[in-house]
Amino acid sequence: MAKITYTDQQGNSKTLDVENGLSVMEGAIQNDVPGIDADCGGSMACATCHVYVEEKWLDKLPKAEEGEVDMIDMAFEPKKNSRLSCQIIVTDELDGLKVTTPEKQS
Amino acid sequence: MIKTDVIIIGAGPVGLFAIHQLGIKGLKAVVIDNLDKPGGQCIELYPDKPIYDIPAVPECTGKELTDRLLEQIKPFKTKFYLNERVEEVKTKDNSWSIKTNNNNEFIAPNIIIAGGVGSFEPRKLSLKDADKFEGKSIFYSIKNKDDFKNKNICIFGGGDSALDWALELSKSSKITLIHRRKDFRGTQHTLAEIRKLEKQGKIKIKTPFQLDNIEGNEKIQSITIKDESGKSEKIKTDIILSFFGLVMKLGPIAEWGLNMDKKNISVNPNNFETNKKGIFAVGDICTYPGKLKLILSGFHEVALASVECFKRARPNEKYKFEFTTSSKTIKDRLGKK
Ligand SMILES: Cc1cc2nc3c(=O)[nH]c(=O)nc-3n(C[C@H](O)[C@H](O)[C@H](O)COP(=O)(O)OP(=O)(O)OC[C@H]3O[C@@H](n4cnc5c(N)ncnc54)[C@H](O)[C@@H]3O)c2cc1C
Numbered sequence: 001m002a003k004i005t006y007t008d009q010q011g012n013s014k015t016l017d018v019e020n021g022l023s024v025m026e027g028a029i030q031n032d033v034p035g036i037d038a039d040c041g042g043s044m045a046c047a048t049c050h051v052y053v054e055e056k057w058l059d060k061l062p063k064a065e066e067g068e069v070d071m072i073d074m075a076f077e078p079k080k081n082s083r084l085s086c087q088i089i090v091t092d093e094l095d096g097l098k099v100t101t102p103e104k105q106s
Numbered sequence: 107m108i109k110t111d112v113i114i115i116g117a118g119p120v121g122l123f124a125i126h127q128l129g130i131k132g133l134k135a136v137v138i139d140n141l142d143k144p145g146g147q148c149i150e151l152y153p154d155k156p157i158y159d160i161p162a163v164p165e166c167t168g169k170e171l172t173d174r175l176l177e178q179i180k181p182f183k184t185k186f187y188l189n190e191r192v193e194e195v196k197t198k199d200n201s202w203s204i205k206t207n208n209n210n211e212f213i214a215p216n217i218i219i220a221g222g223v224g225s226f227e228p229r230k231l232s233l234k235d236a237d238k239f240e241g242k243s244i245f246y247s248i249k250n251k252d253d254f255k256n257k258n259i260c261i262f263g264g265g266d267s268a269l270d271w272a273l274e275l276s277k278s279s280k281i282t283l284i285h286r287r288k289d290f291r292g293t294q295h296t297l298a299e300i301r302k303l304e305k306q307g308k309i310k311i312k313t314p315f316q317l318d319n320i321e322g323n324e325k326i327q328s329i330t331i332k333d334e335s336g337k338s339e340k341i342k343t344d345i346i347l348s349f350f351g352l353v354m355k356l357g358p359i360a361e362w363g364l365n366m367d368k369k370n371i372s373v374n375p376n377n378f379e380t381n382k383k384g385i386f387a388v389g390d391i392c393t394y395p396g397k398l399k400l401i402l403s404g405f406h407e408v409a410l411a412s413v414e415c416f417k418r419a420r421p422n423e424k425y426k427f428e429f430t431t432s433s434k435t436i437k438d439r440l441g442k443k
């Protein structure tokens with residue numbers, strides 16, 4: 001289990017306990033956190049689960065695979081700290097992770 | 107105005123199998139899809155990836171599944187209306203009438219919505235000025251490449267479409283290829299070609315840059331691109347081509363007065379009818395208790411919905427359950443002896 005904080009561009013934020021094994025995207029969808037669309041259901045094919053990860057977490061997360069980086073190219077306003085939330089799988093180590101959702105997903 | 111028994115919205119795997127289930131019952135259908143080809147998510151998002159959970163097909167790719175479905179529905183000679191988006195659904199004399207963005211009008215007692223997550227549309231540039239230039243100096247696809255001769259063209263994107271068009275258009279125009287990172291995603295061969303043309307000065311490559319501003323009134327004069335550190339650069343530009351893949355937009359479906367649950371249409375799981383008699387929703391777009399967004403669930407859903415469509419399209423005939431193996435009528439419809 002890990003506490004994950006989701007913040008939107010207006011600064012509204014929600015902190016949730018997300019079970020290990022779920023993705024950061026699933027944590028958001030199951031709890032009705034707005035700002036993440038996840039149109040492809042987590043199959044790395046839509047880039048509408050795009051989030052910005054708090055800088056200090058970037059190195060602590062398993063590196064994005066090539067397919068993810070390619071998909072981020074398609075995302076709305078990608079930055080250095082962009083990730084697809086469907087590819088970040090929750091473990092105890094991610095306790096305290098903070099992500100920001102982009103202004104829109106598409 | 108085109109009259110038929112059933113209008114199918116969406117040519118994804120589920121819409122395609124709907125043609126089959128309607129066809130063996132003797133019903134005529136038309137299919138409308140916003141994409142330029144049938145196959146929905148299977149063809150657009152994962153043509154080369156294998157699927158392992160289609161009953162009796164241990165493994166096939168998205169493209170193979172689509173091809174096999176097309177083969178299976180060949181006997182019904184169904185007409186496809188591609189590159190068309192359904193905009194409007196209205197009642198008309200106890201039937202339904204729909205209109206597309208090409209101003210085609212269809213009328214039928216039944217509509218099957220197999221719209222997936224919505225219609226596939228190009229991902230648009232996010233700058234607010236971009237709308238104003240769309241179709242004049244900003245394009246998301248190319249219909250006629252002769253319109254792009256002797257111009258200053260800026261191409262955005264890092265994938266196949268961006269690279270292929272950069273190569274093609276560099277024969278007759280000045281190309282700047284702009285991408286948010288150094289790496290491009292394309293075949294070895296294409297990448298080598300691009301680098302070669304860069305050396306010869308025929309293509310300029312700008313990475314890691316993103317679009318920051320568009321300058322111009324009627325026409326685009328120039329654009330400004332910016333990198334992560336804030337460094338910016340101005341480029342003389344006539345045309346912007348942007349290739350950031352497709353997004354699925356629910357679009358007009360949300361405005362047809364159907365009961366929705368978030369982005370899905372609520373249906374009665376006995377026959378997959380919506381709150382409107384004669385309008386059905388199947389596949390990824392429908393929801394009911396226990397719904398799974400799987401291709402096989404969609405196949406089951408159209409089988410049941412097609413029975414209800416039959417009853418509405420042929421009110422004076424009795425529906426008879428039949429096996430394809432043994433029914434002479436079905437074999438005739440399939441052109442089998
Ligand atoms: C990467 C990936 C892997 C997958 N793997 C599997 C798997 O292994 N097994 C499995 O069972 N499922 C899998 N799926 C899910 C499967 O692809 C979907 O369940 C399936 O495509 C749904 O089919 P559909 O016909 O309902 O909708 P879609 O395939 O989404 O097709 C809907 C079509 O409707 C069109 N449309 C929508 N609205 C309109 C409109 N207003 N006007 C005109 N056209 C419109 C769209 O353009 C689209 O072509 C996977 C999905 C992805 C993304």
Ligand code: FES
Nearest residue numbers: 042044046047086
């Ligand atoms: S949910 Fe589609 S890429 Fe993550």
